[in-house]
Amino acid sequence: MKKLMTSAVLLMAAVCAQAQSDKSPVDAYFTTxxxxxxxxxxPAPPDTIGAAFAFDIMQYMWGKQMRADKERADIAIxxxxxxxxxxxxxxxxxxxxxxxxxxxxxxxxVLREGTATCDSICTLPKRYYxxxxxxxxxxxATLTPDDEESLRKNGSYPSGHTLLGWSSAxxxxxxxxxxADTLLAxxxxxxxxxxxxxxxxQSDVNAARLAxxxxxxRLHTSERFLEQMRLARLxxxxxxxxxxxxxxxxxxxxxxxxxxADKKGASK
Numbered sequence: 043m044k045k046l047m048t049s050a051v052l053l054m055a056a057v058c059a060q061a062q063s064d065k066s067p068v069d070a071y072f073t074t075x076x077x078x079x080x081x082x083x084x085p086a087p088p089d090t091i092g093a094a095f096a097f098d099i100m101q102y103m104w105g106k107q108m109r110a111d112k113e114r115a116d117i118a119i120x121x122x123x124x125x126x127x128x129x130x131x132x133x134x135x136x137x138x139x140x141x142x143x144x145x146x147x148x149x150x151x152v153l154r155e156g157t158a159t160c161d162s163i164c165t166l167p168k169r170y171y172x173x174x175x176x177x178x179x180x181x182x183a184t185l186t187p188d189d190e191e192s193l194r195k196n197g198s199y200p201s202g203h204t205l206l207g208w209s210s211a212x213x214x215x216x217x218x219x220x221x222a223d224t225l226l227a228x229x230x231x232x233x234x235x236x237x238x239x240x241x242x243x244q245s246d247v248n249a250a251r252l253a254x255x256x257x258x259x260r261l262h263t264s265e266r267f268l269e270q271m272r273l274a275r276l277x278x279x280x281x282x283x284x285x286x287x288x289x290x291x292x293x294x295x296x297x298x299x300x301x302x303a304d305k306k307g308a309s310k
Contacts, residue, residue: 064127064143069155071264074162078256080200080249081166087173087199088245101244102176105237114238115185121235122186124203126154129210132232136224137214139281147300148277152270153213159267160209160257161202164250168197177240184240193241201242204250205257207232212258216271217278 088094109115121132130141130150143150175198177184184190196202211229215222233251236242261267273296279285280293 064154068158070159070162071155071261071267072159072162074165077159077163077260079166080163080253080256081170083256084167084200084249084252087171087243087249094245098176098243098245101237102180102240105234105240108238109185117231118235118238119185121203121207121232122189122239122241124206126150126157129153129157129206133210133214133225133228136221136228137218138221139218139278146277146281148270148273148296149217152267152274153210155270156213156258156261156267157206157209159261160254161205163253163257163260164200164202164205167200167249168202170197171199172197173199173243173246175241176237176243182240186239186241189241198242199246200249200253201233201236201246202250203236204233204242204247205254208251208254209258212254217274 088098108118120128130153134140139146141149141153175193176182177190178194184193208229211225211232215225218225233247236247237244273293276285276289276293276296280290285293
């Protein structure tokens, strides 16, 4: 774990500041209304008088203690930057390959569109519960003060960042199952960062991991997603030198088709 944390810090310091947000439209695999409705199956956030909330408070205190570890606190702050561009920087090292729009377009595409689709599952419960975040309840500062104004207007339950991190870990583990342990460990760390920052309760994080798993299962009912995952796995095998001649030929054909489509789109 220590090695993973150190690698993440060095990687982010080198490249995350240069990451540019991809503003192109996301072609989601499902709409929000087509995703499983969390209000119908996921437990509500705990009330403020029971044992579950007492545990939330204990975990909030744990998060504050973790801020004393500057290395871990720095990772938590970097994890607070929401979006696929910083996700690929955080997860490239545990994935075992640098992920980018230019070098691994098929992996990038399925990661961007897949996680965006998963993210939509939290839209309804966030709006319905509008749960107060821990920093609001305790009137204390977070590690990301610039985010606090927007966070106050956004429900705490479930954690959107955790949902992004866990769905990313699941998706990348499917592409490179040999690194699943490391990827899932990073996915867990990503959710824990939300408590260290002070933006979420433990129960927010737990619900988000459950939601991400449900959303990711839903993705597998999309033929378009399954085809894009096939291309992503093919791209990974080719980049790693694991592909058979037939796989390499299929990948080159896919690259040519993508280039032709991109050129046609650019000329419009």
